[in-house]
Amino acid sequence: MASCPLLVIYNPVCGDSTAEAFFNEHVFPRLEEAHLQVVQKNATGAAGHAGTIVSEFIEKYEGDVTVILGSGDGTLHEIINALSLESPKGVREKVASSSVRLVLVPCGTANALYCSLFKPDSMHEGPAYKLKSLEAFIRDSNVVPLTLAITTISSPQSTQQSCHKVAISAVVTSTALHASILHDSESLRKEMPGIERFKVAAWNNITRWYSSQVKLLPTPSTQVVEIYDPDQKTFVTHDDNHGIVDVIGPFAYFLSTVNVDRLEPAFRITPLVSEFVPAEISLDIVMVRPHRDPTFVTDTTEARQVFAEKATAVLTAAYQDGNHINLKYTDDGKITTEGTGPTVVEYIRCGGWEWIPDDIDEKAQLLCSDGTIFSIEKGGKAVCWEIRDGAFEDMDSGVVRINNGSDVFVVRACYNDDGADLLAVAGEHSVEVFRVTPPISERIASFHLGRRVTALAWSPRSISPSSSDDWVIEITAAASDFSLHLLTKSSTSSENMFAFGGGLSGHHGKVNDMCFCGGRDQDNARYVATVADDKMLMVWDLHPSLDISSGIPSPERSMGTNASSSPRPRPQPTAYVITFPHPLVTVNSHQFSSKEFLVSDCRGSIFLTDWRSDPEQSEQGSWKQSSVIELVEPHALSKSLMGVSSQWTGFAAWRQDNIDIVGATYGSRFSIWDLSKPQGGKPSQTGISFPDGGHQFRWCPTNPDYFAIASQSPTKGAVVHIHDMNYVHAQPHVINIAPRPHRVRDFDFMARRGNPALAVAYGVEVVIFPIGVE
């Protein structure tokens, strides 16, 4: 490590402005003594300069570099943000991965990260204490990897050019009192260069409460939010243990940290970071909500004045070796460390949080990331979550990760020209819709179905907020109880859910796939096809001219504003049913045909079905009357002739630029049919992708020669193979997404132009990344 190029930077105005003197007196002589050659040394000249210095320095070197940094946490924050948010240039552009190692010399005011790594013995440590990191570097000791917290601050979804800011913290991300303190204390820096200015600013803000809607996001690996129980002296699963935890304000205090147990040498606000070292990458949150006080009645100026004393008690206890986490209320609202009353502080360990400040509460709109203050626009929000190893590379290469909080079962990208950045993600209870604009994603709709989702389809009506002010989200979803749902949200209306297909009239087996009708006329948003384990293809008319709802549960409107404004309930969709010989797995439509669906079954047969062929004759008909073509996967046929039972299922996909090309997987094989050259239903090309069984097959909508196959076998891990139609027998491009025991639950291509990108669901995560195939 000592042989890496060495850059020295110090901030001459941080802390009490003694960094330069300290470096001249102690740091440079010690480096000389250790025979370590400094390649470049700089004093920062302005705010933001440190980031530029380090970015420009690393552009000149391919491998690891070391930066000796004399500053506080703010300058470190600038460097981390510059390195993670700017694209690599110079020789770095072609370098796969290398690290920037930091040697900290604490010259700032609070030096939270340094004091957490090198715990001070007293408040007045001498030069030897400040040189501990430098000495460790000279000895070539271990390097501590940093966990980082990324916060996206987004403007309201309704704004035409909704914008995002991204802040990366290595220490603290906060709102409420802590953000107000940091906001106000900067103006006090000149007269109070030490930590006293934080106390003055705290006192000036101590009676404030902050109104916001908050969600706590689970840690990806454990999938739960944990809360500290001072009686058991351990973390326990939060009472509201269904993944995401909703928290109601107002808040007196809300702060999260990574890497640090303290924000000043003695202010141990998140002491459990060092006492219960997190097993997984996570955030520690400390929050104080006044309404937990048993004497709280209502939010008045007097109530806030009275509570100020209690907030002060929390801050004071944090200075007493982090004892605030043991404080409880007595029945009459006094603060004690005894008894069984509610805790004054809620100490949370989780994967992230979302903060949606109340429009009318200006102070609630402040957000602090390592001392840098941001303002959340009215109607906007901030989402903060931890990021893991390799996340810097992710950000540089346009990778986006979505943590759903619970297992993801279905991902479906919107293929409409005006919706190419939209992605629907469905899990245990809900369908979430994201606008994906690397390196970030923004959730723009959330539909809580309360049941596991088994299939999704995007309506051709959907338009992204990126494309129009009059945007619309329209999706159909199937749930594990075989119910179907039309989910809508638009620029003028909130989430609306309309249930149909329940009861006797609908499916009575798991709905495995669905798609809207093809073609380019208006009907394509009117009809939606569903296929299920019950061997039925059902084509639903979402806008029937007649309401024939007998025997069908009445329409359900469980959310949204449209429910009350609609004069009459919407008529129940009617279904046209075609029965097949075996359980059905996939259904596809095509942009050039409004009358056909491509249906695959679990035995590897594929049917091209003209569902409008002769409705009189074949109503409630069978596949024989309506199927135009039956394609047979020879491998599947031989298996079934030999009576070999298999858990393999057939999965078919229709290439959208060419109506004659169909691709499918069955078992280890994939097959491609060219319908313009019929060969008795046999494929024109076959190959092997995963010897122990491929599962899903999808064509790339933006580069139609590419198709991707994923295996669901857990023996491989989460892997996707990319094939090229022009070289079907060549080895596929293998993309390893996650090791065993992960497996790909579902995947789809994004429809945005440029480098093709995949969205892959595994576990609780969806990762969206450019496939980078030459």
Ligand SMILES: Nc1ncnc2c1ncn2[C@@H]1O[C@H](COP(=O)(O)OP(=O)(O)OP(=O)(O)O)[C@@H](O)[C@H]1O
């Ligand atoms: N030459 C300069 N002139 C003015 N400001 C500068 C200069 N160099 C750096 N800065 C700014 O100084 C600010 C304070 O630096 P830093 O956060 O490192 O010290 P601090 O605030 O005293 O310590 P801490 O963050 O540990 O409390 C940073 O936000 C940085 O942008």
